[in-house]
Amino acid sequence: MDKLQFLVFVSVALFALGLLGVIVRRNLLVMLMCMELMLNGVNLSLVSFAQQTGTASGAVLVFLIFVVAAAEIAVAIPIVLLLVRRKRTLETDAYSDLKG
Amino acid sequence: MEALLQNLDTLLVYVFGVAALVAGALMIVLRHPMQVAMALISAMVFLGGVYGLLGVHFIAAFQVLIYVGAVMVFMVYAIMLLDVRDKSYTQRFSRFLVLGIAGAVIFVGVLVYGFAHGQHASARASVSFGLQQFASAFLNEYWLHFELTSVLLVAAVVAAMAVIRGSKRHG
Structure with missing residues (x-):
């Protein structure tokens, strides 16, 4: 397994771990952090492919992902704060009445 | 000496990659959100090390500055603010645990199978x-x-x- 293959495998595994965390954990904040882990996996694959091909486009996309992650956290944390203020819990099952 | 340094570079990429994977796995297992945040921060720092070793130093710097310095500090503040002791502390996993693990194993397995049996583009020397x-x-x-x-x-x-x-x- 050469370096590029290894890095792509790590990025896929990080994405899978993040997805697994979003599905199986019940804490809202932990789910948010697992989403960040998914973004990090995508970043790693973008950087390794950009490095392989020598083009800067992948690095530009990584920067845009940084911005999207910052914006996501800036909006998600106030929403979590409000949810907790309403029900005093971080558990996702408590919010199952939000559907629809 | 030069060859040793180059090999050391590659070796460190592998070490940091494995360390990032371990930190990602710890995120699933650990109980308290603060521990999960620390695992995520270490995963991000390890990935920053990988970026630095690949030669994209500015992305490594921004990974540490923006992700660890801004996003995760914000997250840690939120965790400290919301120290709610509820059921999600004693029971970490939702009822989708088996389903989720099976899905993740299938996902990674299919991709590993693709790696092992697919056609590889010939790996060129990396252009910096x-x-x-x-x-x-x-x-x-x-x-x-x-x-x-x-x-x-x-x-x-x-x-x-x-x-x-x-x-x-x-x-």
Whole structure:
């Protein structure tokens, strides 16, 4: 397994771990952090492919992902704060009445 | 000596990659959100090390500055603010545990199978690009995306304020 293959495998595994965390954990904040882990996996694959091909486009996309992650956290944390203020819990099952 | 240094570079990439994977796995297992945040921060720092070893030093710096320095500090503050002891502390996993693990195993398994049996593009020697090339590409070709990014950030700030204000009106 050469370096590029290894890095792509790590990025896929990080994405899978993040997805697994979003599905199986019940804490809202932990789910948010697992989403960040998914973004990090995508970043790693973008950087390794950009490095392989020598083009800067992948690095530009990584920067845009940084911005999207910052914006996501800036909006998600106030929403979590409000949810907790309403029900005093971080558990996702408590919010199952939000559907629809 | 030169060959040893090059090998050391590759070896460190492998070590940091495995360490990032271990930290990611710890995120699933650990109980308290603060421990999960620390595992995520270490995963991000390890990935920053990988970026630095690949030669994209500016992305490594921004990984540490933006992700660890801004996003995760914000997250850690939120965790400290919301120290709610509820059922999600004693029972870590939801009822989708078996389903989720099976799905993740299948996902990774299919991709590993693809790696093992697919056709590989021949791995070329990695071409390095510097900050100058990145900066000129960023501000010549992708200037529109750069400007749209600022619009997105302003929209996020306005949205965060609107969420708080809207909740005050209703609550």
